[in-house]
Amino acid sequence: MAFYELANPHRFMTLARWLVPVCAAAAVALLAIGLVLGFRAPADYQQGETVRIMYIHVPAAWLGLGIYTLMAIAALGTLVWRHPLADVAAKAAAPIGAGFTLICLLTGALWGRPMWGAYWVWDARLTSMLVLFLLYLGILALWRAIEEPGQAGRAVAILTLVGLINVPIVKFSVDWWNTLHQPASVFRIDGPTIHPAILTPLLVMALGFAALFLALHLAAMRNEILRRRVRTLRLLAAAEAC
Amino acid sequence: MELGQHAGFIVAAYVAALVVLVLLALWVIVDHRLQRQAIAKLEAQGITRRSARATEDAR
Numbered sequence: 148m149a150f151y152e153l154a155n156p157h158r159f160m161t162l163a164r165w166l167v168p169v170c171a172a173a174a175v176a177l178l179a180i181g182l183v184l185g186f187r188a189p190a191d192y193q194q195g196e197t198v199r200i201m202y203i204h205v206p207a208a209w210l211g212l213g214i215y216t217l218m219a220i221a222a223l224g225t226l227v228w229r230h231p232l233a234d235v236a237a238k239a240a241a242p243i244g245a246g247f248t249l250i251c252l253l254t255g256a257l258w259g260r261p262m263w264g265a266y267w268v269w270d271a272r273l274t275s276m277l278v279l280f281l282l283y284l285g286i287l288a289l290w291r292a293i294e295e296p297g298q299a300g301r302a303v304a305i306l307t308l309v310g311l312i313n314v315p316i317v318k319f320s321v322d323w324w325n326t327l328h329q330p331a332s333v334f335r336i337d338g339p340t341i342h343p344a345i346l347t348p349l350l351v352m353a354l355g356f357a358a359l360f361l362a363l364h365l366a367a368m369r370n371e372i373l374r375r376r377v378r379t380l381r382l383l384a385a386a387e388a389c
Numbered sequence: 390m391e392l393g394q395h396a397g398f399i400v401a402a403y404v405a406a407l408v409v410l411v412l413l414a415l416w417v418i419v420d421h422r423l424q425r426q427a428i429a430k431l432e433a434q435g436i437t438r439r440s441a442r443a444t445e446d447a448r
Contacts, residue, residue, distance in 0.1 A: 196393040200402040207406070246413045248420040250406045257402040261395040359410070366417045373424035379438065387436070 156372045159232060163365045170362035177355030184348035191345065198345060200258040205333070206353040207250035210360055211279060212314055214244030217313040222304035232368070234300030235375075237307065238290055239367035243360060247285035252280060263327060271320035272328035279317060282310040296375060377389075 181202065191198035218240050238294030255273065267273065286303055293299035301345040316323075321330045332340045339346055392399050 190393070195395065196391075196399060197395050199399050203402060203406045238447045242416065243413060246409050250409050253405040253409075254402040257398045257405070261398050340394070363413055363417055366421065370417065370420045370424055373421070373428060376438070377424055377427040377431065380428065380436050383438070384431065384434070 149295055156232065156235075156326065160369060160372060163369045164173065165370070167362050167366045174355050174358035174362055177351055177358055181348050181352035181355050184351055188344050189350050193264060193295075197261055198387055199259055199347075200254050202348055202352045204251060204254040204258060206356040207247045208276070208352060209252065210316060211244060211248035211251050211276070213357075214240050214247060214360065215279060215282070215307075215314055216312070218244065218307050219314075220310050222307040225304040234296065235368050235371045236364075237300070237303060239371050240364055241283055241286050241290065243363050243367065245280065245287065247356070247360070248276065248280045248283060252276060261348075265321050268327050270325040270327045270375060272317065272326050275317040275320050278313050280315060286310075296378070 185202040188198075190196050196200075197214035210326055218237045221233045221240070224230040225237065252273075255276075259268070260266045286306060289303050289306055290299055293302055318331075320326060321328055333346070333349070341349070
């Protein structure tokens with residue numbers, strides 16, 4: 148099926164009907180395997196047992212950034228190609244992205260207290276991640292502030308594209324500034340610096356989180372299409388009443 | 390399994406992640422039911438989309 152064919156909401160709804168349970172089942176299976184592998188993996192020589200927090204903190208951070216990037220691509224879809232499902236995809240992704248970014252911030256704080264001696268420091272990585280969370284909240288607020296979905300979609304698309312500048316700042320903050328947060332240890336030109344015993348559960352958990360995101364996102368997109376259908380029906384009812 | 394002296398932080402991190410994920414799943418499920426109910430209520434009042442009406446008229 149060509150990508151543009153998915154522009155038809157009816158076709159998307161049919162596809163989502165079987166794809167949501169498949170992704171949800173894959174997420175449950177992958178997360179279960181990841182948790183078993185993660186809690187059976189040896190403790191880290193520096194972090195000790197707290198390394199287990201990384202199995203949720205790191206995938207949540209990747210998804211927080213990845214979902215925002217996806218929203219920026221959807222924003223281009225809204226502004227440039229006017230794809231009918233682009234702003235639906237962006238709107239449905241925002242609360243989920245905010246959720247994963249919140250998980251990243253909370254779990255990071257709970258790791259930081261025993262490891263750094265502080266729940267929070269105004270370090271470039273932590274601060275830029277907080278900015279990402281605030282961007283998500285701003286986008287959610289803007290969606291609610293404008294009633295007409297098309298108009299809201301265009302305004303949010305512009306804000307999303309402006310906020311995209313924060314994504315490389317988050318990613319490279321550990322290289323550009325002297326931070327307490329450690330530099331990248333998985334996505335590096337010279338390969339991961341993590342031992343396979345810890346890297347494997349981390350990657351399985353990341354796949355599980357990604358499958359969970361897909362399930363939630365497709366379901367939320369389906370809800371948004373239904374919400375727009377309700378709005379259309381209410382407008383029709385109002386027009387008939389006049 | 391022994392989680393050492395920082396067990397409280399590890400458990401709290403997993404609980405926090407679980408709470409956020411459960412809230413996201415509940416939001417999706419409850420929202421789906423609300424939209425379906427709203428559509429059913431409108432259709433019960435005889436309000437349907439033009440495309441649905443056109444199909445009925447063609448019959």
